Amino acid sequence: xxxxxxxxxxxxxxxxxxxxxxxxxxxxxxxxxxxxxxxxxxxxxxxxxxxxxxxxxxxxxxxxxxxxxxxxxxxxxxxxxxxxxxxxxxxxxxxxxxxxxxxxxxxxxxxx
Amino acid sequence: xxxxxxxxxxxxxxxxxxxxxxxxxxxxxxxxxxxxxxxxxxxxxxxxxxxxxxxxxxxxxxxxxxxxxxxxxxxxxxxxxxxxxxxxxxxxxxxxxxxxxxxxxxxxxxxx
Numbered sequence: 001x002x003x004x005x006x007x008x009x010x011x012x013x014x015x016x017x018x019x020x021x022x023x024x025x026x027x028x029x030x031x032x033x034x035x036x037x038x039x040x041x042x043x044x045x046x047x048x049x050x051x052x053x054x055x056x057x058x059x060x061x062x063x064x065x066x067x068x069x070x071x072x073x074x075x076x077x078x079x080x081x082x083x084x085x086x087x088x089x090x091x092x093x094x095x096x097x098x099x100x101x102x103x104x105x106x107x108x109x110x111x112x
Numbered sequence: 113x114x115x116x117x118x119x120x121x122x123x124x125x126x127x128x129x130x131x132x133x134x135x136x137x138x139x140x141x142x143x144x145x146x147x148x149x150x151x152x153x154x155x156x157x158x159x160x161x162x163x164x165x166x167x168x169x170x171x172x173x174x175x176x177x178x179x180x181x182x183x184x185x186x187x188x189x190x191x192x193x194x195x196x197x198x199x200x201x202x203x204x205x206x207x208x209x210x211x212x213x214x215x216x217x218x219x220x221x222x223x224x
Contacts, residue, residue, distance in 0.1 A: 043202055
């Protein structure tokens with residue numbers, strides 16, 4: 001099993017809808033998780049970080065962490081065409097390591 | 113403005129040539145990282161450094177070398193031993209080794 005797994009997509013949603021992006025992780029990844037947004041040809045930009053079980057909201061974005069199921073998600077409410085990008089899920093490796101492991105990313109397309 | 117500067121933006125390597133990618137940060141961050149990104153494969157860690165004069169191999173260190181002589185600088189050399197160097201290279205830094213990463217704008221390396 002890969003340490004962090006994402007569906008590559010593309011995930012298409014209509015403008016104004018809720019986009020739901022999902023990520024699962026293995027036992028090798030610790031409990032700190034991050035969501036990055038990456039536009040084509042650009043560097044990743046941090047959107048959300050989540051460290052404890054439950055939901056964390058920031059504007060239109062909500063990150064959810066379920067440790068029992070080893071599942072992290074990102075919800076984007078009122079999706080806009082400018083949200084169209086690749087979303088990368090990342091987690092810190094456990095066991096004293098200091099390495100951030102990334103999933104392969106999910107491409108999101110918000111359609112007019 | 114504080115940030116991470118990568119140069120050059122585009123770089124071409126000839127067969128058998130070593131090339132060096134520059135990464136400078138003025139965020140006063142202790143930790144710095146180099147990632148490689150190939151289409152559809154997400155980000156993979158090449159090397160990372162937690163303090164000056166110390167660095168550790170990541171998941172794909174073969175064919176690469178780094179140095180960390182100054183806190184602000186973490187150059188990456190792609191050696192001739194790296195047979196498939198074409199990729200987008202991203203430098204990142206963090207204030208502590210378990211904190212969120214901030215990325216530079218990236219260098220696209222291609223082989224002539």
